[in-house]
Amino acid sequence: MKHLLFSVLMMLFAPNLLATDMPLNMTQGVTEISSKVYHLHMVILYICCAIGVIVFGIMIYSMIHHRKSKGAVAANFHESTKVEIAWTVVPFIILIIMAIPATKTLIAMEDPSDADLTIKVTGSQWKWHYSYFDHDIDFFSILSTPREQIEGKEAKGEHYLLEVDKPLVLPINRKVRFLMTSDDVIHSWWVPAFAVKKDANPGFINEAWTKIDKAGTYRGQCAELCGKDHGFMPIVVEAVSEADFETWLASQQQLTEDKAQQAQAALNQTLSQPELMTLGEQVYLARCAACHQPNGMGLPGVFPGLVKSPITVGKVGAHIDIVVNGKPGTAMQAFANQLTATEIAAVVTYERNAWGNDTGDTVQAADIEKHGQQEAQ
């Protein structure tokens, strides 16, 4: 029977596991801490294996030699204070041996002081937002795997579900401090290569830090169930040399300025309805479709549909308002800081004319701006 068991297991595991490129063990990672964590993991694993070999070994020995069919007659002992004290004390000592390195590593991990760079990480359903302190750079980082790949209409790419439109860029050899928080539910920011996993709690700020030794691209995922698309909010970190990081910072600051100018210029632009619809559809599929669905039907009872809804065929002002400010107490986010005025105008136009809503309304960037000003008054 044991041979059968073994051969079945071998048949099931061997060919597949050899074919896959999945690592079978925890990553050593690319930071001093992640390496420490890996070694801690291995030490405990080996200790557990050793205990397992001894305990199961004794058990299997007695299963083989102390069986009735071999004529074994039961002995009569049923207690021994000495033995019982021994197997209470010995595990206790082993535990203390495990606890010492664990304590040291933990204390090192929980010391985010003297950081060179601070980044605020904000989770929201279902994307990450990164804000570089003292550099006036901030952006969203959103899954970039096309929907067609997820639905099986296209071949899946190499980094399927682990790719984003704009990765977090970090310098190597510098202590980076993360401040984690969330706009809605609890998320958890996890990059295995750094051994950093910290919950992003709404209304509270958590600290974590890392110091990367090696340039490269590192991927992770949200680790705390955060709703429907929990499996679709990856983390990608681009670790670059310090010089490259400075260059990147400069280019991003330039980009931020350019964008601000463009947005200003766009306020005076009037786009045609087809232009608005095209842009609107892009924005809608990237930002709105996760909840309201690509066909605008929503998920009844969870996310409201937009087809002929009082918002999308009602007053334009109310429609703009809910997109700009969100709806507190629900999953509807405020998009004022997530999208440009042009993008908001386009997506509102799209929602008012797609799926047979056919209101014929067009909304321009200037209308969004005007809405903001009215609010301020």
Add this chain to the structure above:
Amino acid sequence: MNTANETTLDGHNQGADNDHEHEPMPTGIKRWLFTTNHKDIGTLYLWFSFIMFLTGGAMAMVIRAELFQPGLQLVEPNFFNQMTTVHGLIMVFGAVMPAFTGLANWLIPMMIGAPDMALPRMNNWSFWILPFAFLILLSSLFMEGGGPNFGWTFYAPLSTTYSPDSTALFVFSVHIMGISSIMGAINVIVTIVNMRAPGMTWMKLPLFVWTWLITAFLLIAVMPVLAGVVTMVLTDKFFGTSFFDAAGGGDPVMFQHIFWFFGHPEVYIMILPSFGIISAIIPAFSRKRLFGYASMVYATASIAILSFLVWAHHMFTTGMPVFAELFFMYCTMLIAVPTGVKIFNWVATMWRGSITFETPMLFAIAFIILFTIGGFSGLMLAITPADFQYHDTYFVVAHFHYVLVTGAIFSIMAAAYYWLPKWTGHMYDERLAQWHFWSSVISVNVLFFPMHFLGLAGMPRRIPDYAIQFADVNQIVSIGGFAFGLAQLIFLAVVIKCIRGGKQAPAKPWEGSEGLEWTIPSPAPYHTFSTPPEIK
């Protein structure tokens, strides 16, 4: 024991006479609806738990089918989340806990020489509210917006502000389950404390009775905490309170503290009775007295006490102070000591025994080995720095399925085979039962062992789709899952076959078994120990 045997038989006759004098036993559905007999109620609990086991299992099949390959094929992510949530709730509250209550009902009175449970009417009620709790829970799956989709741990604010409208039904059903568990626990405590036969002193109690007594105290301590936390979820969602909402001065992490203050003892509620079962079966088939009875009792009590001091090890990544992390890490590691004592005692019981390998023993041995593997991964999870890497990955999924499936559920299977002859009066089909064992033990390892690798490689839990590097291993896991699911149908076949007929079982079908339940005939008469037996 001879005297005990005779008294029992007399007692049974008296009981039967009384029955005839007063009222005829109702038949059909009424017998089951109005029954106050501990054996009937035990049977109801066991069947209910098995139906729930298959229901929750069917949901696991949906999960594994979706995860068979990358991409979204069968179900939408929102429905996937409902499946993981309801699978967890059903298996914990519908399968494992009622199974143990069923075993307690059947066995505790027979083991301590009592005629019935102390509070028979409450016993009836505590069972009969359960089906309604689960009907409510399951019906929510068919409502607009779907059933609970926030994980069986229902972390706020996902379960409050962002949850479907059916959350009220989820809360209500958890309340009913809690009431049922508390009543069951009160009954167990009152029975054990007051109704032991003369001479059944504390240190003579079978370990199953001891472990259940301690479990019952855990239940009474923590089920009200669960009731409290679901009520807070209810008022946060529907009545404008802000227990878990920072905007109103609350704290979402407080939810986790309260939940796990229930949740961790709950883990031991689901495993302590197993320890009792294994402590009955290992000596029986080793034909040798249990090694270290007293230390088993003390170890169970220590585990129960420690279980109140470790809840935050589920929350190491929530941003606790280092001091708290260290405290919870040390306490969690400490649990390995009494748990180790138990494992060593069982191995020492087998040592130089005269062992045979009937199905209950096979399941018990598999329990010891596989539960210990779950214990090892538990110890690894206790190490906070390493936990940062394991937390919320498939490594955790592997860990708790090793302790719950190959732990709790294997022990329940072992118990079923061990006591089936006593319950039905027939021997089960040993050949078919061994098929059940071997197919289960192989498939369960194909199902759960590779999950360790998935977790270490970085696959988070509760995701409906995954990166392609995880594809091959997920496929193996799914195949193991389907096989394990099918294997349980063999169990159903064995049980039905055993109820319908089979070799007549003697009063004591197992050579090495000990305890009062083996002094009464098989099947156990409807009323037993109406006159208490005397224990020397």
